[in-house]
Amino acid sequence: MARTGRNAAKVAETRSPVLRRRELGAMLRALRTERGLTVEQVAEELLCSPSKVSRLETGQRGASARDIRDLSELYEIDPAQREHLAELAKEGKSHGWWQSYDLPYGTYVGLEAEATSICDFEPGAIPGLLQTPDYARAIHEGALPRLSREIINQRLEVRRNRQAILTRDEPPASQFQAILDEAVLHRVVGGPSVMAAQIDRVIDACERPNITVQVLPFAAGAHPALDSTFILLEFEDLPGVVYVEGLVGHLYVERSGDVQRYVQVFERLRTISLDEQKSLDLMSRKRAEFLRT
Secondary structure, eight states: OOOOTHHHHHHHHOOOHHHHHHHHHHHHHHHHHHTTOOHHHHHHHHTSOHHHHHHHHHTSSOOOHHHHHHHHHHHTOOHHHHHHHHHHHHHHTSOOGGGGGOOTTHHHHHHHTTOSEEEEEESSSOOGGGOOHHHHHHHHHTOSSOOOHHHHHHHHHHHHHHGGGGTOSSSOOOEEEEEEETHHHHSOSSOHHHHHHHHHHHHHHTTSTTEEEEEEOGGGOSOTTTTOOEEEEEOSSSOOEEEEEETTEEEEEOOHHHHHHHHHHHHHHHHHSOOHHHHHHHHHHHHHHHHHO
């Protein structure tokens, strides 16, 4: 059952434990480097493995109250800063709404929930945040290995809840920019009527000031992301991260130099894509073709 009304508002307002862990990790890493300590030296002082320290600093692991106590003493931080670290650690252990679904991409949903900017390049499908239920269902039904009806229904509910970040009134109000390969408009997912409704959804979404969709035409030829699909997420107070999805897993690109490369590629794709109005015109023509089919 989809969450609506008050429950939908709770979904949209959830503070992401994923982002809180990343924020805590960034602060712990800064404190360590300020004191000239290596990961190995910190691990030796805390009587733990270097991998634990690294996972704390990358946000892959939640910090316990004891971790915060020991690190605060090691870094000799003041009570106010220690309290802030403890609060972040507590929020990092909270339960995000998406965690009850056991999603293979739960970390991504946690990051997406508080992104202030989302740049999505899609060579094969309409971006998930703009998909209609029928289009999304057709995609899930075509997945391998096959998904059960129950899992598909859960994924559709998650998708509806995720889409709330584009229409919520309270901040963070995500700025969403998508670039679609023209092939996306030709690939018939779910049938002509489903495609017509899906393109209509995208056109309507573009009326919102925070949503921009451009089409990368076939005429653009070779481009720097021919073999890629990626989503660039940016945040108010933390470094950006790039999410790359594939058949056998998900990759989170976080090194600043690598993230910047994706930023440059996305900007290049924007430059060689149709502008917003020409993109809308092309989508309208494709919608009309599907309606006549």
